[in-house]
C-alpha cells in the first residue's frame with residue numbers, strides 16, 4: 001500500500017509518519033507513506049494555490065492548475081492508485097469503506113483548504129470523495145490521517161495478533177465488548193467472573209452477548225439492516241430486546 005498525501009502543509013504529517021502504527025508499518029515495509037506539497041506545483045513568484053471564487057462570495061478556492069499538476073505527477077509514478085478527495089460532501093467513512101480502501105494498491109489523498117477545490121478537479125481527477133463526518137474542518141489533512149490510520153491497521157501483518165483487526169468494533173457490524181485487565185478488583189469493582197474462568201466457549205459467548213447488547217443500546221441503527229443469526233436472536237430475546245421496532 002502506497003499512501004501519498006497532497007497538501008500545502010506537509011509538515012503536519014512529519015509526526016504522523018514518525019509514530020505508532022504508521023511508523024511500524026513503514027519500518028516493516030507494509031506501507032510507504034509520503035507527502036507532496038501542492039505549492040511546489042504552483043506558478044508565479046508566490047506559488048499561489050488559491051484564488052477568489054467566480055461569482056463572488058467570501059473565502060478562497062484552491063486553483064485547479066497546481067492540483068492537476070501535482071496529481072498528474074503522482075499518478076505518473078503510481079498509475080494504479082486511487083485519488084481520494086477529503087470533503088464534507090463525500091460519502092461518510094466507516095469500517096466497511098476502510099476495508100475496501102485497504103485492498104487498493106495505493107491511495108492519493110487530496111487535501112483541500114479554504115472553501116474547497118475547483119470543481120473541475122473533482123470532475124476530472126478524483127476517484128472517490130470521502131467525508132469523516134458531518135462537520136467542516138479547516139482542511140482535509142486531519143481527515144486523511146484518520147483514514148490512513150484506519151486503513152493501515154487492516155493491512156495484513158501490520159497489527160500484532162493475526163486476528164486483532166478482525167475482532168474490532170464494526171468488524172461484524174457490532175460494537176466491541178467491554179475490555180478488562182489487571183487488577184482484578186479496582187476501587188471495589190470486580191472483573192466479570194466469566195473472564196477469569198478460563199472457559200473460552202463461555203467467554204466467547206459472553207463477549208458476543210456484550211457486543212450485541214452494547215450495539216443495541218448505543219447504536220441500534222447498526223442492527224436495523226443487519227442479518228441476525230439464531231444464536232444472536234436468542235441473546236436479544238433473552239434480554240427482551242426487539243431490534244425490529
Ligand SMILES: c1cc(-c2cnc[nH]2)ccn1
Nearest residue numbers: 086087131132137139143
Ligand atoms: C473530510 C473533510 C472535511 C473537510 C475538508 N475541508 C474542510 N472540511 C470535513 C469532513 N471530512
